[in-house]
Amino acid sequence: MLECDTGGDLQSPPCTQRGACSHAGPERGTSMVDTAGTGAGAEGAGTPSEPDGPTYSELTIFDLAPEEDSGSDTLGRYRYQAEVAARDCLAMLTQDAIDSVVCEWHEDFVVTWTDGSVELVSVKHREGTQGPWTLAELCKSGGLTHLFDRWCACECAANVRLRLATNAALKPGKGNAGVLARMCGPEPAVTAGLTVMAEDIARQMLKVRWKQPYPNVPDTPVCKVADIQIPAGFVDKVVRFLGVLEISCKPPHRENITDVNIQRLLVPAVEQLKLAHVDLKNTYRAIVDRIERANRDESDRGQLAVYIADPSRVRHSTQMQQRIGRRRITRDIIRREIVFTSVPLPTFPRGQAPVVAPGGAKLRRKMRRGRVPSDEVAFAERLRSAWYTTWSERRSGLAGDEIDLLNLSTDVLEMAFDCRRHARAQVAEGSEFGIKMNDLLAERLKVDALPSPPPFQLNHLHLRGLAYQLCDECHFFFSEPFDADEEAS
Known part of the structure; x- marks a missing residue:
């Protein structure tokens, strides 16, 4: 041929x-x-x-x-x-x-x-x-x-x-x-x-x-x-x-x-x-x-x-x-090996209306149980939507997407658990640590802190949005674990 x-x-x-x-x-x-x-x-x-x-x-x-x-x-x-x-x-x-x-x-x-x-x-x-x-x-x-x-x-x-x-x-x-x-x-x-x-x-x-x-x-x-x-x-x-x-x-x-x-x-x-x-x-x-x-x-x-x-x-x-x-x-x-220019990446893509991510109820309950202020909860929802929009726009549609998401999610979860351990250690025993944990996420969850590069260009807010999405999917809590579904009922 x-x-x-x-x-x-x-x-x-x-x-x-x-x-x-x-x-x-x-x-x-x-x-x-x-x-x-x-x-x-x-x-x-x-x-x-x-x-x-x-x-x-x-x-x-x-x-x-x-x-x-x-x-x-x-x-x-x-x-x-x-x-x-x-x-x-x-x-x-x-x-x-x-x-x-x-x-x-x-x-x-x-x-x-x-x-x-x-x-x-x-x-x-x-x-x-x-x-x-x-x-x-x-x-x-x-x-x-x-x-x-x-x-x-x-x-x-x-x-x-x-x-x-x-x-x-x-x-x-x-x-x-x-x-x-x-x-x-x-x-x-x-x-x-x-x-x-x-x-x-x-x-x-x-x-x-x-x-x-x-x-x-x-x-x-x-x-x-x-x-x-x-x-x-x-x-x-x-x-x-x-x-x-x-x-x-x-x-x-x-x-x-x-x-x-x-x-x-x-x-x-x-x-x-x-x-x-x-x-x-x-x-x-x-x-x-x-x-x-x-x-x-x-x-x-x-x-x-x-x-x-x-x-x-x-x-x-x-x-x-x-x-x-x-x-x-x-x-x-x-x-x-992909090299990106130094142009800052916007949190939401320009030229289109923001998309609201589906779900979110479990995230709100968990952050509320962790005593996170209501305005920070609302901001978490906005970042979750920013991640949802970015992932929808940038995924290739090939089978490798799931592996890319799994690897990135694993890195974010590891950092979320690390923030939770430090938050627990910095509050009195038995106290709610959700506020401190959320502060640590904002401080530490950075693109350059990931153990491996993300599959496409992201900014720090996108990573926090992914973290909040993983919380909504019950991969971690802002408090001691509880049944989020039972609390809703």
Whole structure:
């Protein structure tokens, strides 16, 4: 399946792509690495000639550190691959189907889905002067052979999908890369000639194998490409490989990807989440920087994709879970990177009539039992309505809303209980402590005092409104507990 576009939006986001997390041969470097030529020692080291030396099967690309290249062009390519990963991370803000994005070592990234499937994504940037990809170039330097090898390393599991994401066009014509892209995926647009195409790809991969020792590609004698004898069963395996592969031309060029991602992905996400006063440029920069930090976590090396694809491998390995955790980017992490401007947030949204929150009777009874003055009770009702209006306006409508509300409510409840303990300690034993507790709530319940950032921008009065709503729902009292329903009757 082919997806070609210059940008992408929330209606056709990058998370609908299918692909793989890999780079081939001498182009390999660190994760999110230069796609044009660093890291020859990573996979091109070959097998030592000494008979008593280690065989390739005893080596992995993670045993050798990628070569250093401090050139600005290389750094630009690192950044580009992080920005391609940012497209999937931004999609997480509004799509519950994506669980996380995991950055790889010597790879690009892995998208994990809530249905248990994973998508290995390989990113290839190509300069405009290089022209479109040919079939042979895709297999040699376009990452297709490396993608196939990583898929085999995952034991061709049914839950593994692959995506090759590139900014470049694909050369049209019979038997070339453009036709190949239309033959990929579970519902290919072109099926005629699939076996012939698979044979051509198999020969190109076998040719690549002569110089790059991929363990899951058979080693055949060097000869003319047309004369290569394809091992039995290899073409069938390539056909299966194409069935889970997507070649996507959706990522923009390096010069344009920042603006495209902000305008077509971040802006619609901010609008859908109803966030106010978001600093778009600094937010996007913070998200890409966070992805790059995950890429630079080189304290441990390992082929994470294999473990991510098969959770049973990692279930009892605390060390591997920690490695994956350091590289995992979740929805909550992306939300914490959102940068807000310093514009004060009004308690009630401007331009609309205030909405009165339903309920409130139990809150009034509890505050009255705690001897809270009537004017402060009325103010509490107003703040509860402010919270009700704000939550109604800013919730995304997705399943994640309930978790966001649960986390925020838990933090507010913890602070309310802390205020109650201090209020009890500051009054005579047996005295009503509701007045003091309400004073402490006003003093301590602040946004910057929360243990974790709220899911969207709030002010201090909104938090107090949520606290009063939780009181109305009987999560806490302003006095010793009593039956609020029985008192009403």
